[in-house]
Amino acid sequence: MALQGTLIRHMDRTELDELIDAQNEIFADYIVPMKSSREFWMDFIRSVGGDSANVLVAVDKGSIIGYVNPVIDGEEAWVGGVGVVPEFRRRGLGRKLMLAAEEFSRMRGAKEISLEVIQGNEKAEELYRSMGYHQSNVYLCADGKPQQSSGFGIAPEKATLQDLMDLHDRSYENSCWQRRKIHGLMMTARNSECYRVKGGFVIVRRVENSGFIPYLGVVPEKRGQGIGTALMKFALNRLFEMGVFTTGLYNVNDELPVQRLLDKFDFHVTLKQTEMCKRL
Numbered sequence: 001m002a003l004q005g006t007l008i009r010h011m012d013r014t015e016l017d018e019l020i021d022a023q024n025e026i027f028a029d030y031i032v033p034m035k036s037s038r039e040f041w042m043d044f045i046r047s048v049g050g051d052s053a054n055v056l057v058a059v060d061k062g063s064i065i066g067y068v069n070p071v072i073d074g075e076e077a078w079v080g081g082v083g084v085v086p087e088f089r090r091r092g093l094g095r096k097l098m099l100a101a102e103e104f105s106r107m108r109g110a111k112e113i114s115l116e117v118i119q120g121n122e123k124a125e126e127l128y129r130s131m132g133y134h135q136s137n138v139y140l141c142a143d144g145k146p147q148q149s150s151g152f153g154i155a156p157e158k159a160t161l162q163d164l165m166d167l168h169d170r171s172y173e174n175s176c177w178q179r180r181k182i183h184g185l186m187m188t189a190r191n192s193e194c195y196r197v198k199g200g201f202v203i204v205r206r207v208e209n210s211g212f213i214p215y216l217g218v219v220p221e222k223r224g225q226g227i228g229t230a231l232m233k234f235a236l237n238r239l240f241e242m243g244v245f246t247t248g249l250y251n252v253n254d255e256l257p258v259q260r261l262l263d264k265f266d267f268h269v270t271l272k273q274t275e276m277c278k279r280l
């Protein structure tokens with residue numbers, strides 16, 4: 001049954017708690033179960049350079065039943081989440097929300113829009129394909145363990161924000177939105193340990209008993225010389241010293257050099273995401 005009287009409009013900032021409740025309902029049966037909160041959302045939106053005021057919501061009888069989160073940076077737009085609460089699915093709302101996000105992005109000057117979809121989320125992938133999106137990249141997440149070692153072949157030094165910005169700019173050109181854009185780097189750098197060598201950098205982070213390597217980059221002209229392996233070894237040893245049990249890597253490019261690095265350190269892939277894009 002088609003939806004009558006459902007309005008798509010920008011969210012009012014006072015509706016943030018209601019949006020979060022709707023998201024928790026939308027993503028309760030998701031491939032990777034997600035539970036949001038005000039803090040989680042605010043961190044997320046800052047890390048991707050977004051703005052809650054840009055969020056479009058579908059409202060039915062005064063309640064939020066769907067949302068889409070367009071993030072715009074110059075001529076590029078990115079969808080940082082879309083969803084419809086289960087009982088209102090399959091009635092054209094997902095498509096309407098996506099069209100509204102595209103229209104809004106176009107009005108703001110974007111010429112291209114992209115998004116990521118977890119492999120296996122066939123409903124969403126089918127929706128995007130039917131709207132003209134095509135695959136542009138694949139990213140993966142992997143889990144491994146910290147490892148004690150010595151002799152990294154290089155001597156990483158603590159990196160300043162300026163070092164990081166420069167190395168990031170040269171090594172993360174072709175990565176996913178969240179890693180490529182500067183906002184995520186700045187936020188991560190603030191509560192992590194950041195190291196650099198000539199031509200590369202790595203960031204390690206501990207959250208309770210879990211370790212993360214949110215960034216590890218080598219500038220193009222220095223690749224293929226063992227710097228990535230040395231940085232990975234250093235990072236895993238540092239996480240070992242911090243006493244964490246596991247180490248996660250998120251949304252790294254699914255490319256041969258990355259796969260080799262992951263194999264070398266016994267990491268296993270936990271999920272893959274397809275990046276899709278479309279000209280506006």
Ligand SMILES: CC(C)(COP(=O)(O)OP(=O)(O)OC[C@H]1O[C@@H](n2cnc3c(N)ncnc32)[C@H](O)[C@@H]1OP(=O)(O)O)[C@@H](O)C(=O)NCCC(=O)NCCS
Nearest residue numbers: 082083084089090091092093094095117123124126127130
């Ligand atoms: C993906 C989602 C937003 C689609 O919302 P929706 O309102 O059900 O989508 P629509 O009714 O507009 O359907 C649009 C198209 O999506 C595809 N689609 C939606 N549900 C589908 C299903 N169960 N099986 C196959 N294709 C499906 C179809 O191509 C459909 O077009 P059609 O009805 O003409 O065949 C919704 O399923 C959802 O919220 N899922 C959970 C959150 C999520 O996965 N978000 C995307 C993260 S990348």
